[in-house]
Amino acid sequence: MDSTTVLYIAREEGFRTYALSFQYGQQHTRELESAKVIAENAGVPSHIIISLDARLFEGSALTGHSIVPENRAPDEMTGKIPSTYVPARNTVFLSMALAYSEVIGSHDIFIGINSLDYSGYPDCRPEYVDAFQKLADLATREAVEGNPTRIQAPLLNMTKAEIISKGLELGVDYSLTHSCYNPDRMGRACGRCDACILRLQGFRQNGMEDPALYSSRELRK
Amino acid sequence: MDSTTVLYIAREEGFRTYALSFQYGQQHTRELESAKVIAENAGVPSHIIISLDARLFEGSALTGHSIVPENRAPDEMTGKIPSTYVPARNTVFLSMALAYSEVIGSHDIFIGINSLDYSGYPDCRPEYVDAFQKLADLATREAVEGNPTRIQAPLLNMTKAEIISKGLELGVDYSLTHSCYNPDRMGRACGRCDACILRLQGFRQNGMEDPALYSSRELRK
Numbered sequence: 001m002d003s004t005t006v007l008y009i010a011r012e013e014g015f016r017t018y019a020l021s022f023q024y025g026q027q028h029t030r031e032l033e034s035a036k037v038i039a040e041n042a043g044v045p046s047h048i049i050i051s052l053d054a055r056l057f058e059g060s061a062l063t064g065h066s067i068v069p070e071n072r073a074p075d076e077m078t079g080k081i082p083s084t085y086v087p088a089r090n091t092v093f094l095s096m097a098l099a100y101s102e103v104i105g106s107h108d109i110f111i112g113i114n115s116l117d118y119s120g121y122p123d124c125r126p127e128y129v130d131a132f133q134k135l136a137d138l139a140t141r142e143a144v145e146g147n148p149t150r151i152q153a154p155l156l157n158m159t160k161a162e163i164i165s166k167g168l169e170l171g172v173d174y175s176l177t178h179s180c181y182n183p184d185r186m187g188r189a190c191g192r193c194d195a196c197i198l199r200l201q202g203f204r205q206n207g208m209e210d211p212a213l214y215s216s217r218e219l220r221k
Numbered sequence: 222m223d224s225t226t227v228l229y230i231a232r233e234e235g236f237r238t239y240a241l242s243f244q245y246g247q248q249h250t251r252e253l254e255s256a257k258v259i260a261e262n263a264g265v266p267s268h269i270i271i272s273l274d275a276r277l278f279e280g281s282a283l284t285g286h287s288i289v290p291e292n293r294a295p296d297e298m299t300g301k302i303p304s305t306y307v308p309a310r311n312t313v314f315l316s317m318a319l320a321y322s323e324v325i326g327s328h329d330i331f332i333g334i335n336s337l338d339y340s341g342y343p344d345c346r347p348e349y350v351d352a353f354q355k356l357a358d359l360a361t362r363e364a365v366e367g368n369p370t371r372i373q374a375p376l377l378n379m380t381k382a383e384i385i386s387k388g389l390e391l392g393v394d395y396s397l398t399h400s401c402y403n404p405d406r407m408g409r410a411c412g413r414c415d416a417c418i419l420r421l422q423g424f425r426q427n428g429m430e431d432p433a434l435y436s437s438r439e440l441r442k
């Protein structure tokens with residue numbers, strides 16, 4: 001949902017978009033199937049899926065065989081880092097995007113992180129984005145030659161409800177997007193994990209039902 | 222040479238070492254064969270080779286099919302960025318090491334970058350290492366919980382001659398190390414690329430011949 005909305009924001013701003021997705025051992029690879037359909041649907045000129053060595057990202061509820069809790073775990077309620085934290089994930093994603101941006105001659109990286117809903121993730125905070133920007137300003141040939149790459153995180157301070165509202169305005173078809181950490185074998189959302197709960201709440205706050213598929217229709221409301 | 226020396230420095234300081242090598246589309250994959258032998262020889266408990274998607278690192282003399290110049294290119298003489306610069310390479314390497322360090326419970330990343338000999342690489346400068354440290358201090362669960370990972374670059378301000386001298390003192394067998402960007406089919410060094418020239422000069426300054434294999438014995442001196 002966030003990545004798709006960011007894609008549409010970048011397009012609205014006139015950018016030619018090169019989409020990057022990552023396979024890092026996440027259990028919910030369904031999101032990569034969704035990403036392909038969304039990129040095609042949006043007419044993205046290039047979408048590549050980067051496979052990463054899963055040995056680097058072990059120990060998360062997203063990459064391990066442990067099942068995501070059905071409801072928010074208590075440690076998430078208190079602002080601690082959720083079990084779905086993946087080691088240094090956004091740092092790896094952004095560093096690869098930085099390399100790729102230099103290869104294709106782009107100077108803008110759009111990333112759908114936001115700090116409000118998931119305040120427990122260290123690599124979703126404004127100060128983290130600032131630190132990556134400072135690194136990027138030193139790290140590449142393009143930066144040294146006066147053309148640094150900008151890290152753009154337009155959702156950083158938006159709530160899920162605001163993200164959905166913005167996306168709808170831009171024509172995003174949220175029925176294609178996948179957020180659930182624990183989909184069933186048909187790829188349908190569980191309606192109970194953190195990602196589902198935040199998403200459903202966002203649609204409710206917009207006075208809508210979520211158009212995505214859930215394992216039971218009751219869960220959508 | 223640099224990575225091996227850093228490995229021996231970390232061991233001397235009492236660290237249990239987990240070695241990481243990267244296959245990123247470099248033409249001189251011979252260095253990965255050397256890395257395996259060196260890790261085994263040093264009794265490293267774990268050595269993994271991470272394969273990266275070569276599409277992210279195109280456009281360098283190291284990853285392309287263009288041949289490395291036989292002698293230093295003029296742009297290197299003047300301190301400009303060499304053609305062997307690989308887009309955001311150290312940022313990608315360090316970010317993956319950061320993820321891995323959290324997975325294995327380590328809090329120290331050793332990297333063999335040095336700023337003197339190759340002053341043209343943006344991601345080999347002290348200010349770059351500082352910026353990555355600041356990022357790492359914000360990026361991970363461990364950092365947020367008060368156990369940040371330290372980026373250790375003990376070769377940062379050493380010359381090649383000093384690196385070799387230190388390595389010899391620690392028992393490094395430099396005949397196993399590979400530096401050449403343009404080895405022949407037997408894996409022997411060319412003696413003419415930047416990496417060879419700096420390496421040979423380092424040995425000369427130590428009053429020695431380089432023990433590595435060159436395509437002609439004459440080149441070693």
